Amino acid sequence: MFQYILRRLLIAIPILFGVTVFNFFIINLAPGNPVEMFVNPNISAEDIELKKEALGLNDPIYEQYFHWLGNVLHGDFGFSYATHEPVSQMILERIGPTLLLMGAALILAYIISIPIGILSASKQYSLTDYTTTTLSFLGISIPAFFLGLGAIYIFSVKLQILPTGGMTKLGSSGGFGDVMMHLILPAVVLAAGIAGNMVRYVRSSMLEVLGQDYLRTARAKGLKNFVVTNKHALKNAIIPIITIIGMDVTILIGGAVVTEQIFQWPGLGQLTIKAIMSRDYSLLMAINLIAAVVVLSANLLTDIMYAIVDPRIKYN
Amino acid sequence: MKKVKKLSVLFVLLLATLLAACSDSGNKSSDGSSSKTSSDGKTLFIGLVNPPISFNPINSGDFASQWLEKFMFETFLEMTAPLEFTPKLAESFETEDNQTYTIKLQPKATWSDGEPVTAEDIAFTFNLIANPKTETSVGTIISNLEGLDENGKLTNGEKEIPSITVVDEKTFTFKTKQPVDPNLIKEFIGSQIMILPKHILKDVAPEDLTAHPFMQNPNVTNGAFKFVKYEADQYVEFAKNDNYYVSKPKLDKIFVKIMPATNLVAQLQTGEIHMNAGVGLGSIAVSDYDTVEKIKGIHTTANPANGYQTLLFNTKKITDPNVRVAIGHAINRDQMIESLLQGKGDYVDGPYPSINPYYDSSIKNISYDPEKAKEMLKAANWDFNTPLEIAVPAGNKMREQAGAIILENLKAIGLNVQLVTSDFPTHIAKAREGNYDLMILGYTTNIDPDITNYYGNDSPFNFTGYQSEEKEKLLLAGNNEPNPEKRKAIYSELQALFVKDLPVFTLYSEYDFAAISDKVISAGPTFFGYHNNLQDWDLSDK
Numbered sequence: 001m002f003q004y005i006l007r008r009l010l011i012a013i014p015i016l017f018g019v020t021v022f023n024f025f026i027i028n029l030a031p032g033n034p035v036e037m038f039v040n041p042n043i044s045a046e047d048i049e050l051k052k053e054a055l056g057l058n059d060p061i062y063e064q065y066f067h068w069l070g071n072v073l074h075g076d077f078g079f080s081y082a083t084h085e086p087v088s089q090m091i092l093e094r095i096g097p098t099l100l101l102m103g104a105a106l107i108l109a110y111i112i113s114i115p116i117g118i119l120s121a122s123k124q125y126s127l128t129d130y131t132t133t134t135l136s137f138l139g140i141s142i143p144a145f146f147l148g149l150g151a152i153y154i155f156s157v158k159l160q161i162l163p164t165g166g167m168t169k170l171g172s173s174g175g176f177g178d179v180m181m182h183l184i185l186p187a188v189v190l191a192a193g194i195a196g197n198m199v200r201y202v203r204s205s206m207l208e209v210l211g212q213d214y215l216r217t218a219r220a221k222g223l224k225n226f227v228v229t230n231k232h233a234l235k236n237a238i239i240p241i242i243t244i245i246g247m248d249v250t251i252l253i254g255g256a257v258v259t260e261q262i263f264q265w266p267g268l269g270q271l272t273i274k275a276i277m278s279r280d281y282s283l284l285m286a287i288n289l290i291a292a293v294v295v296l297s298a299n300l301l302t303d304i305m306y307a308i309v310d311p312r313i314k315y316n
Numbered sequence: 317m318k319k320v321k322k323l324s325v326l327f328v329l330l331l332a333t334l335l336a337a338c339s340d341s342g343n344k345s346s347d348g349s350s351s352k353t354s355s356d357g358k359t360l361f362i363g364l365v366n367p368p369i370s371f372n373p374i375n376s377g378d379f380a381s382q383w384l385e386k387f388m389f390e391t392f393l394e395m396t397a398p399l400e401f402t403p404k405l406a407e408s409f410e411t412e413d414n415q416t417y418t419i420k421l422q423p424k425a426t427w428s429d430g431e432p433v434t435a436e437d438i439a440f441t442f443n444l445i446a447n448p449k450t451e452t453s454v455g456t457i458i459s460n461l462e463g464l465d466e467n468g469k470l471t472n473g474e475k476e477i478p479s480i481t482v483v484d485e486k487t488f489t490f491k492t493k494q495p496v497d498p499n500l501i502k503e504f505i506g507s508q509i510m511i512l513p514k515h516i517l518k519d520v521a522p523e524d525l526t527a528h529p530f531m532q533n534p535n536v537t538n539g540a541f542k543f544v545k546y547e548a549d550q551y552v553e554f555a556k557n558d559n560y561y562v563s564k565p566k567l568d569k570i571f572v573k574i575m576p577a578t579n580l581v582a583q584l585q586t587g588e589i590h591m592n593a594g595v596g597l598g599s600i601a602v603s604d605y606d607t608v609e610k611i612k613g614i615h616t617t618a619n620p621a622n623g624y625q626t627l628l629f630n631t632k633k634i635t636d637p638n639v640r641v642a643i644g645h646a647i648n649r650d651q652m653i654e655s656l657l658q659g660k661g662d663y664v665d666g667p668y669p670s671i672n673p674y675y676d677s678s679i680k681n682i683s684y685d686p687e688k689a690k691e692m693l694k695a696a697n698w699d700f701n702t703p704l705e706i707a708v709p710a711g712n713k714m715r716e717q718a719g720a721i722i723l724e725n726l727k728a729i730g731l732n733v734q735l736v737t738s739d740f741p742t743h744i745a746k747a748r749e750g751n752y753d754l755m756i757l758g759y760t761t762n763i764d765p766d767i768t769n770y771y772g773n774d775s776p777f778n779f780t781g782y783q784s785e786e787k788e789k790l791l792l793a794g795n796n797e798p799n800p801e802k803r804k805a806i807y808s809e810l811q812a813l814f815v816k817d818l819p820v821f822t823l824y825s826e827y828d829f830a831a832i833s834d835k836v837i838s839a840g841p842t843f844f845g846y847h848n849n850l851q852d853w854d855l856s857d858k
Contacts, residue, residue: 032741036748040377041769041777042508044455044467048776051451054523082369083548084527090548149578157585164582170551170571171359264575266550274367274549279741 001307005300012296019292020072020285024065027284033057034081034279055081068285078282080275087286090271095290097167098267101260102252104183105190109248113195114241117202121210122229132199139196144255148189148262155185165264186263190255194248201244205237212236239310246302250295357568358855360836363580363589364572364598367549372531373510374445374452379760380597382508384572386847387554388537389510392419393502396845398673398763401502404848405433405538407486409506414495414798417505421486424561427513429536435488439480440514442490446470446477450522456769457504460492495798500764511538540565540850549574566854577601580831585611590833590855594841596623596760600829601713602658608831618660620671621828621843623760625715627706627722627821630753632781640818642692643754644682646729652718652824660827666811667767669825674765676808679815690729704733707755709743718823719756747779755779756823765807766795771819782819 035051052058056067071078077087113136120132156164167182168174209215210233218228257269264270268287275283306313368381373389376382392406403409405425411417425433442461445452448469455468462479465471479491492501513536520528530536534543540562541554552572556565573589581604583589592598600608609616627647629640649663665682668675693700704726708719719735726733733754738746746752757779761767768791769775773783787810794806814820830841837854 030742031738031745032743033745036741036744040379040453041775042456043377043453044459044469045774045776046448046467046469047452047455050448054451054526079527083532084370085532085548093548152579152582157582160586164586164588165575165579166550166573170361170553170573171569261576262579264550264573264579266547270549277740278369 001304005304008300008303012300015296016289016292020069020289021065023285023288024068024281025061027279027281028061028064030279032279034281036279068282072289077286080283081280082278082283087283090283091268091286091290094266094268094271097265098256098260098269100179101183101186101190101265101267102249102256104187105194105252105256106245106248108187108191109194109198110245112191113198114202116195117199118206118229118234120199120203121206122225124207129203133203136196136199139192139199141196142192144189144193144258145262147192148185148259151185151189152262165262167266182263182265186259186265189262190252190259193255194252198241198244198248201241202237205240206233209233209237235309239306242302242305242309245305246298249298253291253294358566359569359571360567360591360839360853360855361589362570362572362591362593362598363583364574364593365577365580366597367574368546368552370526370531371534371543371546372526373512373534374441374450374454375526375531377453379595383593383595383597383846384552385510385534386539387541387570387572387850388534388539388543388557390425390538391507391510393506394845394848395503395507395763396848398671398844399499399503400844401506402845402848405511406506409502411498411501414492414498416489416491417498417501418483419488419490421488422561423486425538426559426561427515427536427538428542428557428559429513430559431513431515431536432485433511433538434485434514435482436485437511437514438488439476439482440518441509441511442480443470443476444512444522444525445509447475447522451526454509457508460496460501460504462491462493494796496796497764497798497800497803499800500766500795503762503764513538539847541570544569560851562851565851570853580604581608584608584614584831584833587613587833590836591840592829592831594828594830595843595846596621596828598841599826600831602656602660605658605660605829608829611831613834614831615834616832617830617840618827619830619843620662620669621826622669622671622763623758624664624669624825625718625756625758625823627823628747628752628755628757628780629819629821630750630755630781631783631819632750633753636696636698637817638692638696639698640821641682641816642689642696642698643726643731644689644818644821645685645692646689646731647722647725647821647823648684649823650684652721656714656717656721657824657826660829661824662827663824664822666814666822667761667771667820668765668807668811669761669822672761672763672765674804674807676804676811679808679811682815682818682821686725686729693729693731700730701732704731704753705736706733707743707746707752708735708737709740709756710737711740712758714826715756715758722754722756722823748776750779750781765803765810766791768795780819782817784813784817786813787817 034055035048035057056064079085080087080090116132120129123129152164155162162185163182168178172178215228215233218232256267257272260267260269261273272287275287364380366380368384369378370376370381371385373385376385390405392404392409393401394404396402405422406419407422408420421433421435427433442458444450445454445458446464446469458464459466459468461477463477470477481489483489516536517530537543540557540560542557544553544555546552551574554570556568558564577599580592580598580600592600608614634640653659653661653663662670664670664675666679706719706722708716723733723735747755747757770777771782772778772791773788790806790810794803797803797806828843832840835855837856838849839853
């Protein structure tokens, strides 16, 4: 197992390298550059040129890449092209809120979806099954921005029980309760999409397992239906679900972007949009690198979880 | 299964730690103090849509940054209405010959650390802007000064602008290359230049200034409010400057909250913000006007503004002015203003919106006349099969819908057109490269009619590629003419030329829609004079 993890970690290095090369050139291929975002006509042509020179944008792309890579290997992600703040500081400030939102959304999604999925499968073709399937379908299909705006309208504007956005009440001292209140709406909206998807996976995975011979045998032996479903069946149904958890992390990185925008949640998603819109190359590269690391780690963790849940799976 | 349980417990614990860490970071502010006390004082909340890029008053390429800087940095004058100026940091701003200008600073003006604001600070800032090594966005503003090139830079390795003089601690003079209209100087140098504290920044190398920590945390300023904190893309926090030379501000704090346009309305309804930023930076969607007007405790105003949306023609591809005018005749602007803007807008032809004192209303607008458009195109031998792309920037819903209207209008007269929408950086890149046929773009101009920066033959912002000797002659003459009446005649000629050559076709000038809580006193989004009386801004208890 240890060797397997080590091998996977070593393979990750060339993958990450490839990702950075690919990203760097793709980003540079996109029309527009950080300097062009200065649309104030009081800026003279000479000043635009001065900024380009200062940012090294006049160097050949490969030189810019190696310059960037050299700095990163020394632990320096550079400065934002737009604001001149250190990129690592900008990302560190944002990563906590994003993890909090994603974590809360994931936990919420699983708490809701796993029992519902099991229920739905064990009562296949019943009214409960149809209702949960329809609801989960709605969860997947309603766009996050629509759900988000609707939630703001109902819970913030009409009922006035939850804040419309942000992470803390401005001018107050913040605190646990305050953050929780601000977390509810974005976490629920983000969780809705994941839960919708998850219910369908749990349901189909359970259905497949429930039809197996050994479960029929278990029932024939007189075991209670509850035990059969929740112990014997669930344990085997959980393996494909773990794959989905791994995938959800990657989906979340994208999904959180929209939700963070709507709720002004100060996370990485919001920062990413801003970096893209201002063609802030150094910031974008750092975010991409982190996203790649998260995806690779999520995949590795998924594989490890596999081995933990199912002793038949061995990595040699 | 047990291991899975253990893992989930670990995950929850991790989450809880994270939550605690996050809520802790919410307390910090730049001066280390807790912001808890602010709930005791009077705090105003303003909603802003565009996040600022930096707080460098001499190097801000975006309007949001400049607008925010004005809460903490004073300009010499404030423009309270088109070409009307009121003194701010300058007690007086005078000239006798339209060439040598004297600025006398407010005798009591100090920096927030107690140091006096002096003429030395002005000279320091001007020399910094003119230094070829300094990155700046205000270079062209001082390019009229004697001794500087057309970019506002010193040449031949000089370190100081020869035409500026520090007369005494509070008096400063500068000289322009030739006599110019004082309004031009008052609008640009007077109401756009913000000065930097020499005693803080004098040892910083000009090339290092942009990245200097002061520009992210300007902790020594001279305005009514002091910078407290910028939580990126969340809010900017200002606190009152007790030593403000005019009087102690009545508000204790101002939070400018950054949010998507859709949330402005919700936060006005919930009372989380007292007003929107207006001036194009906190615009409320037309579809929400009705909702906002009905909110209890909120009053609204819609005023003509200085910005407009135009259809740019790539004059290198559509070379015949008659074709451009024909396309103008085919576009139904009434429909844009009536249905899209619900009547809250104007349309004007040429480069000046109707509130500009230099706007010549006698110049005939290009009317909506599709039949005439067809005839003109036929007369110009236009090949109706020529494919034309209309480039539209994404993000502004109204502008996108205006694009759709134009598409339908042009299809209706038989043109082979299609719409291409792209994100703003791509759109601007297309504009700069001249890689388009027709393009929608928004402009916010100055009141001064000099538009050399936008439309000069060699200007980097002359996206249409419009080249004309006559235009250059008029632009130069207008800039060099000190007499406002004579200038008006010159710029009328320029407007007539623009309607004839039509490098740009103005679609509409949208009113600035402001929503203000009834609690707000002496403040509110106004297109002119927004920051004029910050010290009087107040909130009532009702």
